Structures are given as C-alpha cells and as structure tokens.
Amino acid sequence: MRARPFSVVPQFALLLLGIGLAAQLVWTVLLPRSAAEVENLPPPPSLAMLQVASFGEPIGFTKALLLYLQSFDDQPGVVAAFRKLDYPRMQTWLERTLQLDSKTQYPLFLASRIYGSVGDPAKRRSMFDFVYQQFLLDPNRRWESLAFATLMTRHQLNDLYQAHIYAQALQQYATAPEVPSWAKQMDIFMLEDMGLYQQAIDQLDALIHGTEPIDSHELNFLQERMDGIKAKLAAER
Structure with missing residues (x-):
C-alpha cells in the first residue's frame, strides 16, 4: 500500500500528533535517567514529523x-556517557535540528566541542567529519566549528592529512568578508607542517599580491611567514 503524503492527513490529526511528540519530548527531558540508560537515545523522528511538532516555531522547538x-549526557559520569552514546544516531539528531533551523550554530558547537571531546579517537573523527559535511552546506555561516575541528584534528588526533582537507575547505568555501583571515589561512600552516613548502609559499604569495586589501600588520606577518618557509625550503636543497 502506497504511503500517503502529510497533505492528505486531517489537520486535527496532525495537531494531535504534534502535541504527542512535544509532550513526549518534554517528559523525556524532565524524567531523570541513570547512567545505564545513556545508550538508549532513540532514533529521531522524520523531519516532517518534527516540523509538525514544532507548531510553526522551528527555532524554539530546535532549542528544546x-x-x-x-539530557542524555547531563548526569554523573559524563565522560562515560559520551563513550556510550550512539554517535551515528546523535549525528542524525543534530542534522535534524540543523534542518529545522539552518541558522543555529549550537548543534555544530556541540558536535565539535562537546561530543568531539570524547576520548575515543574514532568517535572524534566521526563527529569532526559530520561537522565538515554540514559546513559544506553553509560554509560562510558554519566555518567556526570546522576551524575548531581542524585544530583538534591536527593537534590532538595528529592527523595532519585530514586537517589539511578541512583547512583547504575553509580556504575554498568560507569566502565571506566576515570570515576572519586566520581561518582562511589555516591551510598554509598545514602545508608547512606537511613539508609542502613550495605550495605554502605559493599560497602566501597569492595573498600578498592578491586583489583583496590587507592591512600593514597582516602584510608584514605574511611576508615574515613566507621568508621563514623559504628558508626551510632552501635548507632542504
């Protein structure tokens, strides 16, 4: 039997559905849980169901x-709780909140700084990759979380290659004037750390002689950085 679209469902039924979802949400938040129940984060409802439950107030509902x-990790033993969380399921929940309110920054803040701080490297990588995928959907709004994930990937996971991928994406896609220059220039430092000195020099040269205005302090910094990398390149020859 073919599934019916939401448009053919009576409005009173949608209203009851929304009330039920909202009530279940409030009850779950208020109900105390033991650490043993942390694994039981349920699968998220469909986006359509959440939109119904929001009653036309997606921003407030997203916060809820x-x-x-x-609430699944706000309890004693929080580190253990993070380790027990079903991360793919959590990512789907976070994705739903971004679909409801695309302007909110908080889901990616949680992903990069909270759920990305767990001691399990595989889970951290998974969460940082989630941040990366969501960044690509709205780079000029979501650059900050990816910049943080880039630093953590480089200095805590010691994965220079993956950090380079993230930094390269920041340089290519986070192009709005309000994105700070340090975020756009992160890939230069990754290239330097990878020993790809000529590529780093080429990027610095493009910045120094590019069409975008640069203040004198930043220009001096970039020139000094390029001189330092040139010295490293010369020492290799």
Whole structure:
C-alpha cells in the first residue's frame, strides 16, 4: 500500500500528533535517567514529523530538541556517557535540528566541542567529519566549528592529512568578508607542517599580491611567514 503524503492527513490529526511528540519530548527531558540508560537515545523522528511538532516555531522547538539531546549526557559520569552514546544516531539528531533551523550554530558547537571531546579517537573523527559535511552546506555561516575541528584534528588526533582537507575547505568555501583571515589561512600552516613548502609559499604569495586589501600588520606577518618557509625550503636543497 502506497504511503500517503502529510497533505492528505486531517489537520486535527496532525495537531494531535504534534502535541504527542512535544509532550513526549518534554517528559523525556524532565524524567531523570541513570547512567545505564545513556545508550538508549532513540532514533529521531522524520523531519516532517518534527516540523509538525514544532507548531510553526522551528527555532524554539530546535532549542528544546537540543536540550533533549543534552539530557542524555547531563548526569554523573559524563565522560562515560559520551563513550556510550550512539554517535551515528546523535549525528542524525543534530542534522535534524540543523534542518529545522539552518541558522543555529549550537548543534555544530556541540558536535565539535562537546561530543568531539570524547576520548575515543574514532568517535572524534566521526563527529569532526559530520561537522565538515554540514559546513559544506553553509560554509560562510558554519566555518567556526570546522576551524575548531581542524585544530583538534591536527593537534590532538595528529592527523595532519585530514586537517589539511578541512583547512583547504575553509580556504575554498568560507569566502565571506566576515570570515576572519586566520581561518582562511589555516591551510598554509598545514602545508608547512606537511613539508609542502613550495605550495605554502605559493599560497602566501597569492595573498600578498592578491586583489583583496590587507592591512600593514597582516602584510608584514605574511611576508615574515613566507621568508621563514623559504628558508626551510632552501635548507632542504
């Protein structure tokens, strides 16, 4: 039997559905849980169901959803709780909140700085990759979380190649004037750390002689950086 679209469902039924979802959400947030129940984060409802439950107030409802998600780790033994969380399921929940309110920064803040701080390297990589994928959908709004993930990938996971991928994406896609220059220039430092000195020099040269205005302090910094990398390149020859 073919599934019916939401448009053919009576409005009173949608209203009851929304009330039920909202009530379940509030009840779950308020109900105390033991650490043994942390694994039981349920699968998220479909986006259509969440839109119904929001009653036309997606921003406020998104905040409630995020409180709901945090209730699964806001308890004694928080580090252990993070380790027990189903990360793919958590990522789907976070994705739902971004679909409801695309302007909110908080889901990616949680992903990069909270759920990305767990001691399990595989889970950290998974969460940082989630941040990267969501960044690509709205680079000029979501650059900050990817910049943080880039630093953590480089200095805590010691994965220079993956950090280079993230930094390269920041340089290519986060192009709005309000994105700070340090975020756009992160790939230069990754290239230097990888020993790809000529590529780093080429990027610095393009910045110094490019069409975008640069203040004198930043220009001096870039020139000094290029001179330092040129010295490293010369020492290799």
